[in-house]
Amino acid sequence: MTTTDTTDTERSDTPDQARTVVAASLIGTTIEWYDFFLFSTAASIVFPKLFFPAGNETVGTLLSFATFAVGFVARPIGGILFGHLGDRVGRKATLVATMALAGVATALIGVLPSYASIGIWAPLLLVLFRVLGGIALGGEWAGAVLMAVEYAPPGRRGLWGSSPQIGLGLGLALGTGAFALLGSAMDDEAFLDWGWRIAFLVSLLLVVVGLVVRLKVLETPAFRKMQEDADVARVPVVEVVRDAPSRRNLVLGLLARWAEGAAFNTWGVFVLTYAVMTVGMPRTGILVAVTIAGLASAAVVPLAGLLADRFGRRAVFAAGCAAFGVGVYPAFLGLGTGSLTVVVIVLVLMLGAVYGVQSGAESTLFAELFPTRTRYTGMSLVYQGSGIYASGLTPLILTSLLALAGGSPWLACGYLVLTAVISVVATRALRPVVDL
Template identity: 65%
Template sequence: MTALTQDRAPGSAAARRTILLASLVGTTVEWYDFFLYATAASLVFPKLFFPAHDEVVGTMLAFGTFAVGFVARPIGGLLFGHIGDRLGRKRTLVATMVAMGAATALIGLLPSVATIGVAAPALLVLLRIVQGLAVGGEWGGAVLLATENAPPGRIGRFGSVPQVGLGLGLALGTGVFALLGSAMGQEAFVGYGWRIAFVASLVLVAVGLVIRLRVLETPEFRRLAASGELAKVPAVELFRTARHRRGLGLGMLARWAEGAAFNTWGVFAISYATTTVHLSKNSVLIAVTCGALLMAALVPVVGWLADRYGRRTVFGAGVVASGLTALPSFAALHSGSTVLMVLVLVGQLGIGYALMAGAEATLFAELFDAPVRYTGMSLVFQGSGVWASGLTPVILTGLLALAGGQPWAAGGYLTAVALISLLSILTMRRWLA
């Protein structure tokens, strides 16, 4: 295993709290912006930017632009990973936050297809690409900001803090949409209400920047810079080493179950429950919000478990839980029961997904040596996100359409994905000491 505990400046408790706050606030803002788009793709964008005679076609087009952001993420991971490994973690975290905030606010101001025609979806896709580039560089830097400042024995707990931002960001996005939907009629919400949530991102970005600009560079990067060990071209050095290549491959496959689970229960389920099962939009959004808040609360506990029992063991437990419960959960959701829908979404996001999210950041960081760590872990997370995350809503929409809306196709897909991820984790044990 690649050491993350070597030669750290001890630092004060106050300094570590500021570092963790900077990591948490940054990822919260980034994921709020990124997944706000996902919620809008489920509820608003098919009507405003991709109107179609067939509702399924319009939804798939909207989810297709959602997937575009995931295609851009590995490019962002390479770009900002290079900057982070060469020039420092802090610089990338400021740049990614500014880019994400600007793109999100501009989406909120974008005219619909009825106003400017085909330019509307084209500009939407362009702004989604900017979002993808930004979040592609954000995650790795936020994790390293936390883990490379962690004291020995608490790396898992520190590494879990940026993952809390995933739950908080999703909860903010769905919660704001639920609040706006309750406060105004459907016509007003579709007309302008949804835009408020996007433009409000500028306030969160300003708060995040104030905190991040107070943080120093990580001790690990300062050590590399002082000793002349910085990688000249991190991506080249990453692929040159056989162990790092294996880490990339196994890491991407291991993350498949995590990415598919989150984008099933946090993104696709919103569309499925409201348009196919015809449950109340606000009930579904509130259930997702509650699940995301429970996830945010449990992720630090999972980080503690990862320190005690090992990152791979805890992450693997989450993968197994995801695979075993996928089909029963889809069957329960398909029943049309609001109570079962709430139990499924809160349980899947708040408990099952938390087991994976709380352990994965440190697990992937430990796959790579420090000079290429930012680039390597960013490629694992963002590269796998293309198929594991971004394409999941499109795949599930297509599978359910082919199966006549029956839940076995979607549940079977998630079960198969979990098996692939579990085999990758078990293989990882053989060569990662």
């Protein structure tokens, strides 16, 4: 049976505070995802040339994507660590820590010497900074969502819960847009030598702005009520695993998110390599296309949140996963034309519209799967645990399937369709345990 986890009287904070909460969630996730997508974009077009031994370009790309995947392996660690703190100490303090850690890790990549300068230390340090950033992001997402959802008024929780997801599209647009701007302002030699580093160093300035806003936010009403009731979980991750409804939702949630993670990393990450190396499109052109699609996604996300309030989170998220599966083959046909106009249309539809629907509905959906005392940890385990295979390994898997098929994308498409089928089935089987 669905229970009510928080009451309206617990949400009595001022409208100004509520607006600050939404702004803090949005700004924070935008900055965190900007950091993250800088790395994913650089993993496609910069890191293979700078931080790995010269030689086979495909091998360099695979090694770079493997480094990219390491961050996703680190994210569940961050989810457990910061989830524990978020469920016991509070959402606010945890989110301040995650933002500071992510900013420092990103800036350090911006000053990292190349393989030609320090040899094997270059990829090793790159992995270390990637791990630190992954740990930070592992604790960021659930806390940012909970800041919005646990303040949201009744009937608008899908919309409010979608606000941190807008930051994902904006962060992608800022990350790829920064590289597109820098790439167009200088020649390839200057860009690879030092130009790309500017985008990483700018992260420190953005983090300062984000911390100022985030420090103004009060703790969420739901967490304060839990503290007043002395209902704080001793070891949240253990409770998630032991509690039967939470355990069931954890397993199904891990499967449900597969298509969403695969979708984003296909259209936002893998496409950069595929369009440039396989199709032969210019780098700046495809970066601009992804930037436009990221902005489109940011616009669609709140609409998906509204739809989730109207028709239910599961129905909207499942519809987005199904649309992803249906659109995969036509999308790759469009990418294969090499026409920038066609590619922009494909990415706006698949990354902007279809992925925007998935992203906008999932945050509140996953928040409803766990009670307040273990919600931060449970959401983190679902989102960050699935990130290992659904997100981090996607570019590596698709690149390998592309090579196996001799450059043909159809094996890769078959894999993506399979993820969509799994996600739709798992999503329909989810059973929320609270009514936020």
